[in-house]
Amino acid sequence: MKSRVLVLGAGFGGMELSTLLSEALGEKADVTVIEKGDSFVFGYSKIDVMFGRATPEAVRLPYRNFVKPGVHFVQETITAIDPVARRVATTGGTHEADFLVVALGADYDLAATPGLAEDGHEFYSVAGASRVRELLPAFSRGPAIVGVSGFPYKCPPAPSECALMLDGYLTARGVRGACEITLVLPLSSPVPASADLSRALVGAFAERGITLLLGRSVKALEPGRKTAVLDDGTELPYALYLGVPKHQVPQPVLASGMAENGWVPINLRTLETRFPDVYAIGDGAATGLPKSGSFAESAARSVASSILARLEGGEATPNPGTGSCFVEFGDGRLGWVDMDFLTGPKLTTIYHEPSVARRADKVQFGDRRRARWFGL
Secondary structure, eight states, X not given: OOOOEEEEOOSHHHHHHHHHHHHHHGGGOOEEEEESSSEXXXXXXXXXXXXXXXXXXTTOEEGGGOOOTTEEEEEOOEEEEETTTTEEEETTEEEEOSEEEEOOOOEEEXXXXXXXXXXXXXXXXXXXHHHHHHHGGGOOSEEEEEEEOSSSOBOTTHHHHHHHHHHHHHHHHTOGGGEEEEEEESSSSSSTTXXXXXXXXXXXXXXXXXXXXXXXXXXXXXXXXXXXXXXXSOEEEOSEEXXXXXXXXXXXXXXXXXXXTTBBOOOTTTOBOSSTTEEEOGGGBOOSSOBSHHHHHHHHHHHHHHHHHHHHOSOOOOOOOEEEEEEEOSSSOEEEEEEESSSSSSOEEEEEEEESTTHHHHHHHHHHHIIIIIOO
């Protein structure tokens, strides 16, 4: 069987999948990775940029350092995807594959929330986090809202982290008493998969005077009135609005016919789409699991085993649905939760209580992937 593998996107899923195939097949791998950007960024680094703990330049890992036997990296923008023919058009030409893996993540639809682009500030991109970094020193008084516009969204704990980090930032500047912080989440708890982590976050919000509104999303901003309108009609004044826009797969995926209701349906165990030899992993796949890098990695391991089983025989490994989420508590402490959705009869979680010492685990998480993917 031919082994041309076309990987669309170079996030966690794309990096891990292509690395695994390279390790298994060497120069015979015949993998092409297509990515429009020039560098990789860990999602959690955006919080560091936002609150001045790292510069935008420092968190970028250039793809020129991603060099693997049998893997060809192409920096081009995808313009069209034909999942039937497994053919992809880009700004640089056309690419065809025997196996197509869509790992393009999720895009942000700011226009879906009127007023967000005009008067709000998203912090889920490096550019957005950088803009917030510049404006935060001018915020010293009034209500601040950290609001989510829809579900699902990437990194479920990130809005909670933002609220807690904002509290710590304002406290350090000595202006917290003149500011209010409200967190609006369209969830039943801050992290529904982990009752322990959710309790810890709710407790931290209560201790620090952060108002938590659950089961609500932000429908619109009215810049003239400086008011956020929630989906139940509630109106909240703001002087600073930090928002998580609605998410959906990138436009070429929507136009390809692969997506339903904004996401790509897959077989949860195999990550296969309804198109033969076409897989979807990462944030764009409709898995029902948290949209985070470590879950994309576990999906990539499953897809790699499936492709290798087709090429070399053997058994494919089902998607385990495992991953971890780190959470900053805004006071120097960090905790995390390990989640296992699919290997047993029910979800199991292990909660690691926040501490300053646990920051080393987050650093190690990043260091391992820098070394594995980029040789740094």
